Amino acid sequence: MLDCTPKELKERNSGGAINPAKTCQPLGAMYAALGIHGCLPHSHGSQGCCSYHRMHLSRHFREPAMASTSSFTEGASVFGGGANLKTAIKNVFAIYNPEVMAVHTTCLTETIGDDIPSIIKSTEIPEGKIVIHANTPSYLGSHVTGFSNMTKGMVSYLAEATLPIKKEQVNIIPGFVNPGDMREIKRIVKVMGIKSIMFPDTSGVLDAPMTGKFTMFPQGGATVAQIKDSGNSKLTLALGRFASSDPAELLAQKCQVPATILKTPIGIKATDALLVALRRAFAQEVPYELEEERGQLVDIMTDTHFHFHGKQVGIFGDPDIVTGLTELVLSLGMKPIHILTGTPGGAKGSVAGSFEDEIQAMLKSAGVSANVKAGGDLFTFHQWLKNEPVDLIIGNTYGKYIARAEDIPLVRVGFPVLDRSVHSYLPIVGYRGAMRLIESISNALLDRADRDAADEDFELVM
Amino acid sequence: MSEATAAISEREQFIAIKGRRKNTIKCDTDSIAGCVSQRACVYCGARVVLNPVTDAIHLVHGPVGCANYTWDIRGSLSSGSELYRNSFTTDLREQDIIFGGEKKLARIIDELVAKYQAKLVFVYSTCIVGVIGDDLTAVCKAAASRHGIEVIPVESSGFIGNKSAGYRAACEALLKLVDPVDRREAAASKAINYLGEFNLAGEAWIIKDYLKQMGVQVNTVFTGDSTRDTIKGAAKASLNIVQCAGSMYYLAGKLEELYGIPYQQVSFLGLDDTAQSLRSIAEAMGGGELSDKAEELIRREIDRVSPIIKGYREKLAGKKAAVYVGGGFKAISLIKQFREIGIEVVMVGTQTGRQEEYDTINALVSDGTVVLDDANPAELERFMTGQGAHLLVGGVKERPLAYKLGLAFIDHNHNRKHPLSGFDGAINFAQEVYSTVCSPVWQYTARQGGS
Numbered sequence: 049m050l051d052c053t054p055k056e057l058k059e060r061n062s063g064g065a066i067n068p069a070k071t072c073q074p075l076g077a078m079y080a081a082l083g084i085h086g087c088l089p090h091s092h093g094s095q096g097c098c099s100y101h102r103m104h105l106s107r108h109f110r111e112p113a114m115a116s117t118s119s120f121t122e123g124a125s126v127f128g129g130g131a132n133l134k135t136a137i138k139n140v141f142a143i144y145n146p147e148v149m150a151v152h153t154t155c156l157t158e159t160i161g162d163d164i165p166s167i168i169k170s171t172e173i174p175e176g177k178i179v180i181h182a183n184t185p186s187y188l189g190s191h192v193t194g195f196s197n198m199t200k201g202m203v204s205y206l207a208e209a210t211l212p213i214k215k216e217q218v219n220i221i222p223g224f225v226n227p228g229d230m231r232e233i234k235r236i237v238k239v240m241g242i243k244s245i246m247f248p249d250t251s252g253v254l255d256a257p258m259t260g261k262f263t264m265f266p267q268g269g270a271t272v273a274q275i276k277d278s279g280n281s282k283l284t285l286a287l288g289r290f291a292s293s294d295p296a297e298l299l300a301q302k303c304q305v306p307a308t309i310l311k312t313p314i315g316i317k318a319t320d321a322l323l324v325a326l327r328r329a330f331a332q333e334v335p336y337e338l339e340e341e342r343g344q345l346v347d348i349m350t351d352t353h354f355h356f357h358g359k360q361v362g363i364f365g366d367p368d369i370v371t372g373l374t375e376l377v378l379s380l381g382m383k384p385i386h387i388l389t390g391t392p393g394g395a396k397g398s399v400a401g402s403f404e405d406e407i408q409a410m411l412k413s414a415g416v417s418a419n420v421k422a423g424g425d426l427f428t429f430h431q432w433l434k435n436e437p438v439d440l441i442i443g444n445t446y447g448k449y450i451a452r453a454e455d456i457p458l459v460r461v462g463f464p465v466l467d468r469s470v471h472s473y474l475p476i477v478g479y480r481g482a483m484r485l486i487e488s489i490s491n492a493l494l495d496r497a498d499r500d501a502a503d504e505d506f507e508l509v510m
Numbered sequence: 511m512s513e514a515t516a517a518i519s520e521r522e523q524f525i526a527i528k529g530r531r532k533n534t535i536k537c538d539t540d541s542i543a544g545c546v547s548q549r550a551c552v553y554c555g556a557r558v559v560l561n562p563v564t565d566a567i568h569l570v571h572g573p574v575g576c577a578n579y580t581w582d583i584r585g586s587l588s589s590g591s592e593l594y595r596n597s598f599t600t601d602l603r604e605q606d607i608i609f610g611g612e613k614k615l616a617r618i619i620d621e622l623v624a625k626y627q628a629k630l631v632f633v634y635s636t637c638i639v640g641v642i643g644d645d646l647t648a649v650c651k652a653a654a655s656r657h658g659i660e661v662i663p664v665e666s667s668g669f670i671g672n673k674s675a676g677y678r679a680a681c682e683a684l685l686k687l688v689d690p691v692d693r694r695e696a697a698a699s700k701a702i703n704y705l706g707e708f709n710l711a712g713e714a715w716i717i718k719d720y721l722k723q724m725g726v727q728v729n730t731v732f733t734g735d736s737t738r739d740t741i742k743g744a745a746k747a748s749l750n751i752v753q754c755a756g757s758m759y760y761l762a763g764k765l766e767e768l769y770g771i772p773y774q775q776v777s778f779l780g781l782d783d784t785a786q787s788l789r790s791i792a793e794a795m796g797g798g799e800l801s802d803k804a805e806e807l808i809r810r811e812i813d814r815v816s817p818i819i820k821g822y823r824e825k826l827a828g829k830k831a832a833v834y835v836g837g838g839f840k841a842i843s844l845i846k847q848f849r850e851i852g853i854e855v856v857m858v859g860t861q862t863g864r865q866e867e868y869d870t871i872n873a874l875v876s877d878g879t880v881v882l883d884d885a886n887p888a889e890l891e892r893f894m895t896g897q898g899a900h901l902l903v904g905g906v907k908e909r910p911l912a913y914k915l916g917l918a919f920i921d922h923n924h925n926r927k928h929p930l931s932g933f934d935g936a937i938n939f940a941q942e943v944y945s946t947v948c949s950p951v952w953q954y955t956a957r958q959g960g961s
Contacts, residue, residue: 050592064618065601072575094637094668095541096551100579103906112910119541120669132543139544155573156637186573187602260916260955262891
């Protein structure tokens with residue numbers, strides 16, 4: 049039996065994690081950097097870090113994930129990694145010739161105090177090539193923070209305000225979502241008739257088509273020219289507070305592009321909010337194509353609401369995704385009674401608001417009381433479920449141990465999904481993404497009902 | 511020479527082409543900074559070796575990532591405890607980096623021991639622990655006496671070497687567990703230890719069953735499906751057989767030095783190597799009746815399996831394979847096993863192969879075969895396509911690369927789904943090769959598997 053978790057709740061104050069619900073910053077930085085066209089992410093640390101991040105990304109996306117490493121040795125960790133990084137920069141452009149090299153740090157290089165900007169400045173970089181960097185200490189935040197920090201690096205190195213009047217275009221920072229989600233958000237903005245710059249943009253990189261050739265740098269990704277031009281846009285929409293608000297605010301400071309922070313557009317409410325923000329800023333009517341999609345979604349929700357009403361759910365994963373999923377399940381009449389993220393959640397009662405505050409506010413208005421925790425682990429989540437069982441778990445692949453131990457269906461959403469395929473191509477955002485989520489949730493619940501039904505209760509039409 | 515353009519000049523000495531270029535290659539060195547290396551670190555090496563110890567708490571002392579990326583990824587099976595499939599980390603935060611992590615580590619060991627009643631804890635050091643200078647040995651020693659259990663530090667800071675250094679750190683940790691015994695008593699035992707076998711997809715169980723049929727007991731496996739108690743009793747054996755030499759040569763040597771247990775290398779990949787290994791074990795254990803039983807088993811199994819393998823060989827004849835695996839010994843076995851199913855290996859690479867293994871590889875392969883150490887993806891692509899391979903054997907990072915090139919793929923690492931050891935493993939291997947090389951999906955891809 050794969051269940052080692054005791055039911056009895058005891059206060060835990062050791063500070064350790066059992067079955068973590070997050071991973072470290074550098075992974076998120078590597079993922080974000082892959083969303084720049086022609087970019088080679090570079091891990092400044094031991095070669096294991098780079099190898100692990102590439103492996104983890106490869107398992108989730110089922111695509112090659114390219115990145116180089118400073119290959120630290122004992123000497124480098126004593127005398128500093130400057131020499132390794134200089135050699136690495138030289139070799140990366142000589143061998144792989146990317147347009148951009150995006151350096152991120154690791155716990156090792158942060159602790160020995162390598163000063164990345166001055167190392168980059170004192171290294172000869174080939175004409176027309178760019179090296180950017182982000183500090184991503186593994187002992188702060190999570191992979192979501194790393195994604196945010198590398199996106200900030202894009203803004204601080206590349207974005208420029210070159211025009212006196214802002215262009216009629218919107219910047220979209222999509223957050224730590226799949227390429228399929230990024231494609232869907234771009235489609236929605238395009239259907240609205242608005243020009244957009246999305247960065248980072250991993251579509252066309254980590255969902256590239258099979259051509260029979262291996263290309264180190266696939267066709268997708270935000271180009272350097274686009275990221276530069278983001279300083280000339282009229283508005284930035286930061287989708288997902290944890291992954292996207294810092295870079296949007298930096299862009300506002302640096303290039304005076306106003307920022308609007310929205311939820312990751314999961315479910316009808318958050319998608320409505322995205323369209324409202326676009327309509328207001330660009331005085332565009334929402335075209336029939338999107339109204340039709342919304343209408344279809346509402347139709348589906350009414351057709352199926354009785355399957356969902358009152359069902360209890362446990363949700364875990366990255367904070368922006370969990371927030372969106374919580375809102376979606378509430379809109380279906382479900383009761384999310386256990387909600388957890390591994391990412392530290394921001395200060396309670398702070399101006400920006402903490403994860404727990406935001407979730408509690410949504411629950412309060414729906415009249416649901418729940419366990420809510422930021423910076424938690426799956427040991428805690430499992431204990432909650434043992435004490436108060438649910439009908440459904442929504443989370444990443446790591447939830448499968450709990451799902452099996454407690455015999456509860458699991459709908460896989462988020463990062464990482466290591467044991468199912470195709471998920472990274474299809475969206476969970478927008479009205480269409482909501483339809484897909486509703487289908488997944490309803491299939492999971494009804495498959496379970498079919499499995500558990502006695503012969504006399506087994507029904508053809510449900 | 512077009513092959514060389516993929517490699518910068520420094521890399522050329524890591525690549526050889528049989529019959530055309532120098533036949534010795536540089537290996538067993540650090541990767542070059544700035545390369546997209548497929549290699550991992552010291553911690554990774556130590557973790558993969560120790561993780562199959564099923565009833566241990568594997569506590570990773572460091573920030574969350576190192577524990578997370580190694581959480582239950584090996585696919586080693588257990589016949590008992592499932593404790594090793596959980597992920598335990600001290601999840602070091604900024605204040606721990608500033609003030610040191612020793613107290614937190616001690617607290618977490620206490621918490622975990624109380625929760626899980628484990629009798630063995632491995633505490634892995636990661637990069638940052640090597641830098642902030644936590645005294646792991648002292649914390650572990652104190653915790654061990656506090657709880658009356660074994661708490662073993664694993665010196666596996668990532669930057670102190672490559673994966674091989676991690677194997678060694680794991681071996682050191684295992685040696686600390688083994689209880690000394692009276693040698694004469696142990697030498698008379700009919701039990702052996704099986705080193706360098708991790709019970710992926712239950713492979714150790716298959717070989718244990720063969721040995722049982724011959725009348726040989728397996729004392730403990732290092733480390734597939736092992737426990738604290740079986741490892742503690744490891745000195746009570748009269749022979750060590752070593753499969754994954756890269757990870758376990760050091761331990762085998764030490765066990766011989768300390769407890770006088772002789773060792774020999776074995777391989778259970780393919781019919782030929784499996785038969786040879788069973789024979790040599792029987793002989794080392796005194797021959798006679800054991801050897802008769804071994805011959806009987808080999809004859810019976812080969813009679814059963816050969817016609818099936820032959821069926822696959824007919825379908826696969828003329829196909830070409832590329833091999834890129836961790837250790838050199840596995841590469842050698844794979845070259846032989848591919849021959850059994852009619853496939854020629856046209857490219858061989860390893861992450862941590864040793865010079866003498868590369869010499870053996872070179873003697874085995876045909877002229878024109880490319881041999882390379884610590885390859886990067888660009889090199890793998892160049893040589894696989896240049897050599898017209900239909901199939902790549904590799905690990906998780908190589909799979910999507912092969913597929914993008916329109917090549918079939920076999921995972922011979924942590925993600926294997928069927929046991930590939932022994933006689934039944936040979937059938938599974940042929941079946942897996944067949945199902946990927948002859949899949950209809952290649953009809954839809956631009957390149958059609960090697961053509």
